[in-house]
Amino acid sequence: MEDTSKLPLPEAFLSFLKTNGLDPSIYTDSYSLPRYIRLKPGFEDCVQEIESELSCKLEKLDWLPGFYSIPPDVHIASSQAYQLGKMYGIDAASGAAVSALDISPGDHVLDLCAAPGAKLCMMLDLLGGMGSATGVDVARHRLAACRTMLQKYGLGDRCRLFVADGTSFSVAPVRTQSCESKLDGQEKTFREWTSRRPYKERKQEAKARKNSVLQWNGQPEIIFYGRNSGVIGLRKEELFESLCDNGYRSCGYDKVLVDAECTHDGSIKHIQKFEQWGWATFERRVLDAERTDRDLTALQLKLLRNGFRLLKAGGTLIYSTCSLTLAQNEDVVDLFLAENPSAELGEIEASRDWPCTSGRIPKTLRFDPYTSGTSGLFIAKITKV
Numbered sequence: 512m513e514d515t516s517k518l519p520l521p522e523a524f525l526s527f528l529k530t531n532g533l534d535p536s537i538y539t540d541s542y543s544l545p546r547y548i549r550l551k552p553g554f555e556d557c558v559q560e561i562e563s564e565l566s567c568k569l570e571k572l573d574w575l576p577g578f579y580s581i582p583p584d585v586h587i588a589s590s591q592a593y594q595l596g597k598m599y600g601i602d603a604a605s606g607a608a609v610s611a612l613d614i615s616p617g618d619h620v621l622d623l624c625a626a627p628g629a630k631l632c633m634m635l636d637l638l639g640g641m642g643s644a645t646g647v648d649v650a651r652h653r654l655a656a657c658r659t660m661l662q663k664y665g666l667g668d669r670c671r672l673f674v675a676d677g678t679s680f681s682v683a684p685v686r687t688q689s690c691e692s693k694l695d696g697q698e699k700t701f702r703e704w705t706s707r708r709p710y711k712e713r714k715q716e717a718k719a720r721k722n723s724v725l726q727w728n729g730q731p732e733i734i735f736y737g738r739n740s741g742v743i744g745l746r747k748e749e750l751f752e753s754l755c756d757n758g759y760r761s762c763g764y765d766k767v768l769v770d771a772e773c774t775h776d777g778s779i780k781h782i783q784k785f786e787q788w789g790w791a792t793f794e795r796r797v798l799d800a801e802r803t804d805r806d807l808t809a810l811q812l813k814l815l816r817n818g819f820r821l822l823k824a825g826g827t828l829i830y831s832t833c834s835l836t837l838a839q840n841e842d843v844v845d846l847f848l849a850e851n852p853s854a855e856l857g858e859i860e861a862s863r864d865w866p867c868t869s870g871r872i873p874k875t876l877r878f879d880p881y882t883s884g885t886s887g888l889f890i891a892k893i894t895k896v
Contacts, residue, residue: 544779545583546582549600607890627660631670668740683752763821840870
């Protein structure tokens with residue numbers, strides 16, 4: 512263990528790391544961690560062009576299709592390839608979490624904590640023009656950024672986005688065929704989505720953006736839907752109609768990602784940013800003892816429970832966090848499995864070639880800067896039997 516007195520980390524964070532058995536040197540030895548990008552399918556032949564523009568070599572990741580690493584000091588936002596939607600930034604560990612879902616064309620996929628949207632974009636790429644993807648997030652302004660990202664990359668056709676509480680979200684995948692028989696031409700139905708919204712609606716959204724989160728009225732709000740997302744032609748009551756819990760077993764989502772809210776202590780580059788933003792802000796947002804020890808893990812368990820409730824029988828759920836702690840990962844999974852006899856921990860077949868380690872629970876995975884060359888990430892695959 513490195514002498515922590517020489518590290519530019521606040522005492523509260525060092526105490527948090529010590530309590531959770533984490534090595535502080537991770538945050539000072541990881542400035543050389545590469546950045547990762549994913550090329551959109553169809554732009555694989557643009558590698559040399561992008562290398563020339565970025566003035567660096569794109570190192571292909573053999574273990575994760577479509578992913579490349581670039582030096583940590585290279586920024587892609589001003590590049591033409593990025594602005595034209597040929598690539599987007601996403602950590603390789605996050606890409607592994609999406610890959611672990613084993614998405615097939617035609618699946619109905621749910622991203623229960625979707626913002627800012629890179630993982631959702633990857634899901635839609637993997638769907639290949641079939642099925643649907645539903646993104647949910649409680650933070651309206653972050654979900655609006657997700658909407659912008661979908662439009663930029665031309666991936667919104669089969670996607671819908673809801674501002675909602677992920678612990679209680681209950682909108683099932685839209686099965687267009689079953690819904691058509693219930694339509695009543697006399698009632699107002701969803702028309703093709705447009706960004707041109709009434710002044711009152713835009714004013715409400717601006718107010719919500721200022722407050723950062725959902726304006727609580729107990730109901731989810733759809734802020735985007737693509738032409739082939741199954742929303743057009745439905746009445747509002749039909750779209751938001753909830754099923755009984757057994758109903759989701761047959762008509763739920765095929766794949767669910769619960770990338771839960773966490774302390775983000777494994778997101779190395781995120782932590783390092785607080786050297787500029789100020790550690791006081793970090794302590795207020797992340798290290799509040801009550802939030803970390805009680806409220807946050809309770810939230811994670813609620814998100815996992817609801818994601819599993821919305822999963823159809825035989826479907827796959829991935830639970831992940833970018834925390835390195837046991838409390839937010841293995842402990843949450845242990846509690847969940849103990850109360851759900853229909854939940855079964857599954858093997859992630861692709862992980863045999865991944866640069867990661869096993870978690871405390873067999874079949875769970877951990878990525879970290881030293882082993883994986885990525886930010887930290889925990890992944891557990893759960894199936895509904």
